[in-house]
Amino acid sequence: MIRFLIKGLIRDKSRSRTPVIIVTLGVLLTVFLHAYITGFMGDTIELNARFTHGHLKVMTTSYAENMSQIPNDLALIEVGDLLDKLNEQYPDVKWVPRIQFGGLIDVPDENGETRSQGPAMGLAMDFLTGNSGETERLQIEKSIVRGQMIKKQGEALLSESFSQKLKVEPGDVITLISSTMNGSMSINNFTVAGTVLFGAEAIDRGALMIDIEDARTALDMYDAAGEVLGFMNSGFYNDEEALKMAKTFNKENNISEDEFAPLMMSLSQQGNMGQYVKLTEVWSIYISMVFIIAMAIVLWNAGLLGGLRRYGEFGIRLAMGEEKDHVYLSLIYEAVFIGTMGTIIGTAIGLLLAWLLQTYGLDISGMMEGAAMMFPSEIKARISPSDYYIGFFPGLFSTVLGAMLAGIGIYKRKTSQLFKELES
Amino acid sequence: MENTSIIQTKELVKKFPIGKSFFTALNGINLSFDKGEFAGLIGPSGSGKTTLLNIIGSLDTPTSGDVTVLGHSVGKLSAKQAARLRKEQFGFIFQSYNLLAVHNVYENVEFPLLLLKYNANERKKMIMDALSWVGLTDKIKSKPPQLSGGECQRVAIARAMVKRPSLVLADEPTANLDAVNSHNILQTMLKLNEELKTTFLFATHDEKVINYLKRKIYLLDGKVDKDVIK
Ligand SMILES: Nc1ncnc2c1ncn2[C@@H]1O[C@H](COP(=O)(O)OP(=O)(O)OP(=O)(O)O)[C@@H](O)[C@H]1O
Ligand SMILES: [Mg+2]
Numbered sequence: 001m002i003r004f005l006i007k008g009l010i011r012d013k014s015r016s017r018t019p020v021i022i023v024t025l026g027v028l029l030t031v032f033l034h035a036y037i038t039g040f041m042g043d044t045i046e047l048n049a050r051f052t053h054g055h056l057k058v059m060t061t062s063y064a065e066n067m068s069q070i071p072n073d074l075a076l077i078e079v080g081d082l083l084d085k086l087n088e089q090y091p092d093v094k095w096v097p098r099i100q101f102g103g104l105i106d107v108p109d110e111n112g113e114t115r116s117q118g119p120a121m122g123l124a125m126d127f128l129t130g131n132s133g134e135t136e137r138l139q140i141e142k143s144i145v146r147g148q149m150i151k152k153q154g155e156a157l158l159s160e161s162f163s164q165k166l167k168v169e170p171g172d173v174i175t176l177i178s179s180t181m182n183g184s185m186s187i188n189n190f191t192v193a194g195t196v197l198f199g200a201e202a203i204d205r206g207a208l209m210i211d212i213e214d215a216r217t218a219l220d221m222y223d224a225a226g227e228v229l230g231f232m233n234s235g236f237y238n239d240e241e242a243l244k245m246a247k248t249f250n251k252e253n254n255i256s257e258d259e260f261a262p263l264m265m266s267l268s269q270q271g272n273m274g275q276y277v278k279l280t281e282v283w284s285i286y287i288s289m290v291f292i293i294a295m296a297i298v299l300w301n302a303g304l305l306g307g308l309r310r311y312g313e314f315g316i317r318l319a320m321g322e323e324k325d326h327v328y329l330s331l332i333y334e335a336v337f338i339g340t341m342g343t344i345i346g347t348a349i350g351l352l353l354a355w356l357l358q359t360y361g362l363d364i365s366g367m368m369e370g371a372a373m374m375f376p377s378e379i380k381a382r383i384s385p386s387d388y389y390i391g392f393f394p395g396l397f398s399t400v401l402g403a404m405l406a407g408i409g410i411y412k413r414k415t416s417q418l419f420k421e422l423e424s
Numbered sequence: 425m426e427n428t429s430i431i432q433t434k435e436l437v438k439k440f441p442i443g444k445s446f447f448t449a450l451n452g453i454n455l456s457f458d459k460g461e462f463a464g465l466i467g468p469s470g471s472g473k474t475t476l477l478n479i480i481g482s483l484d485t486p487t488s489g490d491v492t493v494l495g496h497s498v499g500k501l502s503a504k505q506a507a508r509l510r511k512e513q514f515g516f517i518f519q520s521y522n523l524l525a526v527h528n529v530y531e532n533v534e535f536p537l538l539l540l541k542y543n544a545n546e547r548k549k550m551i552m553d554a555l556s557w558v559g560l561t562d563k564i565k566s567k568p569p570q571l572s573g574g575e576c577q578r579v580a581i582a583r584a585m586v587k588r589p590s591l592v593l594a595d596e597p598t599a600n601l602d603a604v605n606s607h608n609i610l611q612t613m614l615k616l617n618e619e620l621k622t623t624f625l626f627a628t629h630d631e632k633v634i635n636y637l638k639r640k641i642y643l644l645d646g647k648v649d650k651d652v653i654k
Contacts, residue, residue: 001538001539004527004531004534004535004538007526007527007531008524008526008527011526011527012525012526312522313524315522316522316523316524317535318483318507318510319481319483319510319516319518319522320510320511320516320535320536320539321507321508321509321510321511321512321514321536321539322507322511322539323503323504323507324503324507414483414484414485415483415484416478416483416484
């Protein structure tokens with residue numbers, strides 16, 4: 001009997017192949033879009049984290065209050081000790097010192113006269129000790145357009161568009177005019193090692209990167225750093241964890257009225273990142289829900305139509321003496337089979353597409369010009385564990401539900417009536 | 425009389441709802457059939473032949489009156505009981521063959537036997553017997569869409585008779601058959617009727633069938649017009 005039903009299922013393409021294709025498509029889209037949304041929103045957060053916010057950031061209380069002005073006169077001091085302490089207390093987080101600074105880049109000609117000039121956003125980090133992981137974190141090797149990485153003190157990286165504006169080549173010497181921690185003017189020369197393109201509008205406009213020890217020398221910031229950034233070892237921002245860490249740290253270390261006491265902030269506590277983090281969570285839930293519901297309706301109707309088309313067959317089987325429950329159950333089993341097949345195939349293809357987008361990305365930098373917040377200029381999917389099962393909701397659940405509803409007709413109608421529908 | 429009668433209808437009425445009113449398809453039918461009858465309902469189109477067969481076959485229920493088949497009151501049977509009765513006792517031949525399109529001839533005829541849980545060897549023998557009655561042993565692998573109308577009809581007949589039911593309800597079984605085939609099949613049916621005491625109830629207006637009938641019941645507008653026993 002089961003063999004008989006399976007034969008029927010496989011031979012009748014409109015009963016097997018067509019619904020499997022519909023389910024496959026629906027599941028594929030659900031899985032792929034979910035991975036895409038997670039990827040896009042997560043990437044935006046990670047991009048902002050890597051360049052400016054960290055998953056966590058430690059600053060002095062007053063630096064935090066004036067964060068947008070990058071007040072290096074309020075920087076953390078004795079950073080070596082602080083790093084030791086943080087590394088010990090939070091072993092699951094990688095802590096790195098950073099100095100952000102503003103300044104003017106002056107490019108001299110052979111005679112020492114100014115050839116070109118431009119304001120720069122400076123970022124100093126640990127390029128040279130070899131254990132900060134900063135080079136990998138910002139994927140600098142991959143972002144180099146011309147020249148090479150910073151290999152020794154006194155070298156600098158310029159963003160590609162900034163270097164074009166200034167008309168400098170790798171190997172040229174540039175002068176950074178800035179102010180020290182104590183407010184006096186500082187003038188330092190750097191050799192351009194290379195140019196970089198990060199694909200984030202906000203940072204590609206006018207960035208200068210140097211090693212943190214050079215910045216400390218240039219800005220009179222011995223053993224100091226504007227900020228210490230923390231990156232979770234998992235690689236992804238976890239808001240709940242971050243908030244918890246910041247809370248305990250501040251309870252222990254930010255007790256005094258001291259405006260130089262260290263203060264820890266999670267990414268979501270900085271600027272408008274909090275809104276974005278919330279948005280990310282809500283959006284990926286909403287969009288997935290909308291999609292799951294839409295697919296459920298489509299697949300449910302497909303199931304319904306499939307069932308209606310077969311009233312004649314059901315009529316014959318009932319007339320031969322098969323019980324209604326048995327006919328109904330066989331319809332449900334078929335739906336389970338079709339739903340499972342479609343879900344497995346759809347999830348596999350969806351994951352494959354998501355993986356391709358995760359690995360190779362899609363360039364959308366043209367659309368992001370002039371954005372103030374850092375958006376990734378490449379669309380990337382991110383496969384999260386839920387992508388492995390999310391397809392079952394529209395795939396299996398809706399198909400079976402559709403079959404169940406369609407099958408009710410078997411009970412509602414007189415057997416003789418099922419034939420009439422076949423005949424007409 | 426009481427113990428040999430396998431079908432009895434008492435004041436059987438069937439009304440179909442049409443919009444807000446009703447159409448009376450059967451209007452007070454009183455009939456009784458004994459085991460082993462070879463009888464036919466004859467009448468013009470719309471006279472209620474199919475409707476009566478469906479009710480006797482427990483595919484439909486009466487609006488009022490009573491129908492007793494093999495000791496069971498059709499109107500009072502549960503769906504399960506009705507299914508069991510159909511499975512074990514009835515063979516149906518439908519006006520429009522109602523074959524399973526994706527299954528081949530062999531499988532279509534096999535279906536009733538699967539429901540009755542015969543084993544593969546028994547099934548094979550019974551199927552080949554039934555197909556030889558209708559002369560289709562050379563087409564067992566063909567599927568209904570590849571068959572002519574007459575061949576489909578013969579498959580439907582084989583399917584109805586393969587399990588040797590005690591009652592065969594045949595609605596226009598020869599509508600698409602030529603004289604030779606009709607003759608062969610009716611001969612086979614007569615043989616089964618005589619050897620196994622299978623009761624046959626036809627609905628027809630085909631002269632070829634009418635000539636074979638041992639009892640002719642003429643229906644007109646949902647009523648029995650004449651009941652002629654040969
Ligand atoms: N489900 C239904 N709803 C409404 N009217 C119906 C229904 N089934 C049958 N009828 C009507 O009942 C009458 C009898 O129908 P039935 O099918 O029994 O006729 P018949 O004698 O078998 O005719 P034919 O020789 O054309 O097959 C017809 O007028 C038909 O229109
Ligand atoms: Mg009819």
